[in-house]
Amino acid sequence: MTIERPSALQPEMPPTRWGDPDRASELPDGVRDLVGLVFPIHDTPARGDVTVPAPRLADDHVAGLRAIVGDEHVVLDDALRRGRTRGKSTPDLLRQRSGDLGDAPDVVVRPAGHDEVAAVLAYAAERRIGVVPFGGGTAVTGGLVADPAGLAGVLSLDLGRMRGLLALDPVSSTATLEPGLRGPEAEALLAAHGLMLGHFPQSFEYASIGGFAATRSSGQSSAGYGRFDAMVVGLRVATPAGEVRLGSAPANASGPDLRELFLGSEGALGVITEVTVRVRPLPEVKEYEGWRWPSFVDGADAMRVLAQSDLLPTVIRLSDENETAINLADPASVGATGDESTAASGGCLMVVGYEGTPAAVAAKRAAVTEALTALGGTALGSGPGEAWAHGRFNAPYLRDSLLDVGVLVETLETATFWSNRENLYARVKAALEESLGAGTMVLCHISHVYPTGCSLYFTVAAPGGEDPLATWLPAKAAACEAIVAAGAAITHHHAVGTDHKPYLPAEIGETGVAVLRAVKRAVDPAGILNPGVLIP
Amino acid sequence: MTIERPSALQPEMPPTRWGDPDRASELPDGVRDLVGLVFPIHDTPARGDVTVPAPRLADDHVAGLRAIVGDEHVVLDDALRRGRTRGKSTPDLLRQRSGDLGDAPDVVVRPAGHDEVAAVLAYAAERRIGVVPFGGGTAVTGGLVADPAGLAGVLSLDLGRMRGLLALDPVSSTATLEPGLRGPEAEALLAAHGLMLGHFPQSFEYASIGGFAATRSSGQSSAGYGRFDAMVVGLRVATPAGEVRLGSAPANASGPDLRELFLGSEGALGVITEVTVRVRPLPEVKEYEGWRWPSFVDGADAMRVLAQSDLLPTVIRLSDENETAINLADPASVGATGDESTAASGGCLMVVGYEGTPAAVAAKRAAVTEALTALGGTALGSGPGEAWAHGRFNAPYLRDSLLDVGVLVETLETATFWSNRENLYARVKAALEESLGAGTMVLCHISHVYPTGCSLYFTVAAPGGEDPLATWLPAKAAACEAIVAAGAAITHHHAVGTDHKPYLPAEIGETGVAVLRAVKRAVDPAGILNPGVLIP
Numbered sequence A, B: 001m002t003i004e005r006p007s008a009l010q011p012e013m014p015p016t017r018w019g020d021p022d023r024a025s026e027l028p029d030g031v032r033d034l035v036g037l038v039f040p041i042h043d044t045p046a047r048g049d050v051t052v053p054a055p056r057l058a059d060d061h062v063a064g065l066r067a068i069v070g071d072e073h074v075v076l077d078d079a080l081r082r083g084r085t086r087g088k089s090t091p092d093l094l095r096q097r098s099g100d101l102g103d104a105p106d107v108v109v110r111p112a113g114h115d116e117v118a119a120v121l122a123y124a125a126e127r128r129i130g131v132v133p134f135g136g137g138t139a140v141t142g143g144l145v146a147d148p149a150g151l152a153g154v155l156s157l158d159l160g161r162m163r164g165l166l167a168l169d170p171v172s173s174t175a176t177l178e179p180g181l182r183g184p185e186a187e188a189l190l191a192a193h194g195l196m197l198g199h200f201p202q203s204f205e206y207a208s209i210g211g212f213a214a215t216r217s218s219g220q221s222s223a224g225y226g227r228f229d230a231m232v233v234g235l236r237v238a239t240p241a242g243e244v245r246l247g248s249a250p251a252n253a254s255g256p257d258l259r260e261l262f263l264g265s266e267g268a269l270g271v272i273t274e275v276t277v278r279v280r281p282l283p284e285v286k287e288y289e290g291w292r293w294p295s296f297v298d299g300a301d302a303m304r305v306l307a308q309s310d311l312l313p314t315v316i317r318l319s320d321e322n323e324t325a326i327n328l329a330d331p332a333s334v335g336a337t338g339d340e341s342t343a344a345s346g347g348c349l350m351v352v353g354y355e356g357t358p359a360a361v362a363a364k365r366a367a368v369t370e371a372l373t374a375l376g377g378t379a380l381g382s383g384p385g386e387a388w389a390h391g392r393f394n395a396p397y398l399r400d401s402l403l404d405v406g407v408l409v410e411t412l413e414t415a416t417f418w419s420n421r422e423n424l425y426a427r428v429k430a431a432l433e434e435s436l437g438a439g440t441m442v443l444c445h446i447s448h449v450y451p452t453g454c455s456l457y458f459t460v461a462a463p464g465g466e467d468p469l470a471t472w473l474p475a476k477a478a479a480c481e482a483i484v485a486a487g488a489a490i491t492h493h494h495a496v497g498t499d500h501k502p503y504l505p506a507e508i509g510e511t512g513v514a515v516l517r518a519v520k521r522a523v524d525p526a527g528i529l530n531p532g533v534l535i536p
Helices: A029-034 A059-069 A078-083 A090-097 A114-127 A183-191 A209-215 A296-308 A321-326 A341-345 A358-374 A382-391 A395-404 A418-436 A468-485 A501-523 B029-034 B059-069 B078-083 B090-097 B114-127 B183-191 B209-215 B296-308 B321-326 B341-345 B358-374 B382-391 B395-404 B418-436 B468-485 B501-523
Strands: A107-109 A130-134 A154-158 A165-169 A174-177 A232-239 A242-246 A271-278 A285-293 A315-319 A348-356 A378-381 A407-417 A441-449 A453-463 B107-109 B130-134 B154-158 B165-169 B174-177 B232-239 B242-246 B271-278 B285-293 B315-319 B348-356 B378-381 B407-417 B441-449 B453-463
Touching: A059 A107, A059 A114, A078 A107, A090 A395, A090 A407, A090 A468, A114 A130, A114 A154, A114 A232, A114 A271, A130 A271, A165 A183, A174 A183, A174 A232, A183 A209, A209 A271, A242 B501, A285 A296, A285 A358, A285 A382, A296 A315, A296 A348, A296 A358, A296 A418, A296 A441, A296 A453, A321 A348, A321 A441, A348 A358, A348 A382, A358 A378, A358 B358, A378 A382, A395 A407, A407 A418, A407 A468, A418 A441, A418 A453, A418 A468, A453 A468, A468 A501, A501 B242, A501 B501, B059 B107, B059 B114, B078 B107, B090 B395, B090 B407, B090 B468, B114 B130, B114 B154, B114 B232, B114 B271, B130 B271, B165 B183, B174 B183, B174 B232, B183 B209, B209 B271, B285 B296, B285 B358, B285 B382, B296 B315, B296 B348, B296 B358, B296 B418, B296 B441, B296 B453, B321 B348, B321 B441, B348 B358, B348 B382, B358 B378, B378 B382, B395 B407, B407 B418, B407 B468, B418 B441, B418 B453, B418 B468, B453 B468, B468 B501
Parallel strands: A107 A154, A130 A154, B107 B154, B130 B154
Antiparallel strands: A165 A174, A174 A271, A232 A242, A232 A271, A285 A348, A285 A378, A315 A348, A315 A441, A407 A453, A441 A453, B165 B174, B174 B271, B232 B242, B232 B271, B285 B348, B285 B378, B315 B348, B315 B441, B407 B453, B441 B453
């Protein structure tokens, strides 16, 4: 087929904030009253008096890169480099707001396709130039912060020109996508064929296909459509040591599954240049509804029963008592809708969604409704579900507004087996509350479920104080240490980056780390790929 | 919990045949008439005039190993070494029948648990003794044939003493099993708790938990319960470089999923000493039934529609026209039942099975029945389904009986995406028929389905001639070349071993091979782990 490209591209995000400036969130009065506006966090202007360090890359290197991708695709412009500096975690935003651009790449390089990526990697390896793959720029764990030590410079490998639907196999229900496609762009290309990928993380509107694969993203419809890594059947990866093409079949016994080595490799083992994913027919029906549970424990038990009965709806999420009551951090009811009724009803809110054909939705809904009712849930109707669906991608806008008024807001997530859920929840919550002190709100929801366990997604809001970064970093460390102490995953879908790297050895062991290092040496002997990220 | 161990152990298999001698298959007269009994294949006696090469291991090495696992667990006995020589492929059996024991291990070592495995590996690495992990001995792709070049000897690391249920987490629905447990032993231990693993490959009765993990086994109920690798949530692996413990959560974003590197590692990257798997409640109801399709294409299309609608029963298998007509290689109707009615009815037989609670079975059966009927299938009732269930583990016995009368019988399997299925089928079939010539029967069934593709499982029967091994090996090579030419997986669930090793580079590329070699060097710098297996 001819390569199909999106007719409309997602816009660039401003460097210090999330998303589209026109959709900036109005802070509800109730929220504003809850917090003390003591130290509002200054936001530097998007351009102007912020200094980007001068590019360190030698002129002949710039010329060499221009010879590969074309003059206009090797960009030294300050604004573009500023926009490729770090990601969108709260620390990233705080550093950008404070004007700290110390991690800016020296140059932005925009290859047109796999072959140009491969050529850039070969060139960079020979000259020891660090390469940071850049998709949507929505990283929240320091995955875009390369360590330039010992390198001739760092280039941001912006995959924004690689936004094609390369192949569609309607019989096998697979599509081959380029990594630079943003979520909505990929869905629009597929929708023209009546198809859908069905991956909707909170970062959906800006994050990219390559990023989903490289970070093992998981979306809000993961109960029905699976994690992103589970959707992937094939990968093409450019490495300095050569190309890797994987995916002879949906599954095989041809030794270790190397797809699972490049999924989650965060740019440190190669640049993912093509992703072949399972696609599905566009759902004819989408129904979202709310359920109330007496407690977080009750609701979690119900989720467990559904998952272990292989009876999961498309969407299922459960807020804890705090998140339900504060009605703050969960996009279900925040900002966009300001829905009050759910909070007033007490207990814990579960959002349940069904998508598919009318017959499949009706059958699943009937079975799930019977099960949830038997387990003690109270149906709240479509109101809370529709409110969630309406605001599902808005939470990052609210974070910007809260930062503006001096409230430190950040999220973190983990996963564990069901029997360890309460222990993990209590430990992380206590660690955050203890570190951040009075006035801290720790909210949590179960965002993804499996037959054997689930993820916990925490939202923290606390007074930022004079130095919000100095307030947050010890709290994040305390939460990570609590996660490690509980034997849980240091991350369920936000990836390792640089922020979680110190905790990876506890999770995969020293021998596991040695394996990663060995793979890194094999595919990237010069150590140019996202240096300092992922691999301790 | 206290470690629970099976009250009854599966017996040893005879070296030249499959399974339990008391269950040897009577060859149906119809089958005997079909083949020309020209060169019956001699079967050497199980003991007696067969020579096992003298052990090459130095006495002080034997003493050193005895110091680790105890005197009685380091065995030089000829009969035991003969029983640890190769696996159960047709070439393996032919070599055993001919008295060729050139690949016999020098010594059999039986560790009691992880720590002893680790100590044996450390000892063997220091002295360059090859280590071949041995579970059930059911390998069919040369995974037990180590290359002794440059080594001080080869030891068969028999995991038969490691047969414990180490932990059970009923809340999370997980069980931690030792690798030496055979399929029925693991199921019996779980059944005592009302639970089930649900992994039933044809080798179920003799194959081991460790082998399932190390080879990415897939069972006959994979449509409902998934491949074995998909059931695994945790692994403990002993390597010469140290221990690896993986499985912080059902899924995570903590970098590459290293579980997927040790799953399918075939003993070449470590010895799997513990496997934590998802378990399920024992099904209250099991219903198996037959469906007839006008053609293999029609039946395959129906399977595809079900898989892409996420509407799969527990079991679904489809025989092609030949397999349905000959009624030979499919355990559905072979030997044990000699069912004639299905073959007489023409077309292609599909076996569909439902397991679970009565309500879940009824709901799924209603939905699947509606779908299959709409797609043009004809329900045949429970007869063919029950016949299949009755004989599902018997095909290897029939192979022995056919070998006895001079019929060469072997199976091979592959997988691909749906759109490539017909091409793959035609190529492999033609390659086998062309290589083996007149009198060859090539039968096929679709044994496992996914939303994006399926596996093809071929059974070949042909006159063995004077030298059946020399007849078969070129045919197997031709089939492998056809699979590679079709861009399919060289194996869907039989693993790589030594037989498929030459074809692995075509599937994962030279860079992929370099990655495997790098991992091997990291965990096994002395190169003692299953040398010559898996990694080219």
